Amino acid sequence: MGLFPQNIPASFRNGNRRCVNGDVRVPIAGDYDRSGMGYGDSGSAARFFYCAKASRAEREAGLEGMDEKLYARSGGAQGAESRGNSEYLQHPIGLNRISKVRNHHPTVKPLSLMRYLTRLVTPPNGLILDPFMGSGTTGMAAKAEEFRFVGIEINKEYCEIAEKRIGAMEAMI
Numbered sequence: 001m002g003l004f005p006q007n008i009p010a011s012f013r014n015g016n017r018r019c020v021n022g023d024v025r026v027p028i029a030g031d032y033d034r035s036g037m038g039y040g041d042s043g044s045a046a047r048f049f050y051c052a053k054a055s056r057a058e059r060e061a062g063l064e065g066m067d068e069k070l071y072a073r074s075g076g077a078q079g080a081e082s083r084g085n086s087e088y089l090q091h092p093i094g095l096n097r098i099s100k101v102r103n104h105h106p107t108v109k110p111l112s113l114m115r116y117l118t119r120l121v122t123p124p125n126g127l128i129l130d131p132f133m134g135s136g137t138t139g140m141a142a143k144a145e146e147f148r149f150v151g152i153e154i155n156k157e158y159c160e161i162a163e164k165r166i167g168a169m170e171a172m173i
Contacts, residue, residue: 051110051112051113051116052110053110054108054109054110054111054137056101058108058110058111059101059103059108059135060101060102060103061165061168061169062164062165062166062167062168062169062171063102063103063161063164063165063168064102066102066160066164067102068100068101068102069100069101069102069104070100070104071099071100071101071104102161103135103161103165104157104161105134105135105158105161107134108134108135108137109137109138111137111140111141111144114137114138114141115141115144115145117141118138118141118142118145118147119145122142122145125146125147125148126147126148127147127148127149127150128142128147128148128149128150129150129151129152130149130150130151130152131152132152132153133152133153133158133159133162134153134158134162135158135161135162135165136151136161136162136163136165136166137165138151139151139162139165139166139169140165140166140168140169143166143169143170143173144169144172146173149166151166
């Protein structure tokens with residue numbers, strides 16, 4: 001793990017001092033008490049799992065036949081879209097973008113993350129229940145890892161997206 005630096009444990013900083021009884025801390029501006037308890041965050045940065053956000057190709061896998069829909073990426077763009085303001089459509093820069101996508105779910109998770117998490121918590125031949133299925137990434141991960149899967153989604157559009165994405169994953173296996 002030479003690629004990751006070793007971290008020194010952090011202690012309570014920036015104004016935390018031990019009181020007379022020894023276990024209560026009160027903030028005091030400008031004070032640095034490094035003798036107190038740490039946060040337990042020592043070790044290599046490799047202890048954290050990192051993966052990139054889902055790419056557009058990953059978000060839309062299996063949705064080739066679906067119609068594209070406008071998707072507002074920021075609160076400002078969403079408000080402009082709902083008011084019929086086309087100004088945001090003229091300037092597709094940064095977070096204010098409105099773009100046409102097939103998967104318009106706002107929180108699509110990376111498949112690599114969900115595969116890792118399903119393996120982490122599910123026993124062999126286990127069943128994964130996702131009561132808020134969204135666009136189906138957990139279902140895709142379950143199928144890829146050969147777990148059984150039950151997904152529940154209240155939004156009909158998201159349910160259709162999830163069904164197609166999970167179906168595409170099943171076809172790849």
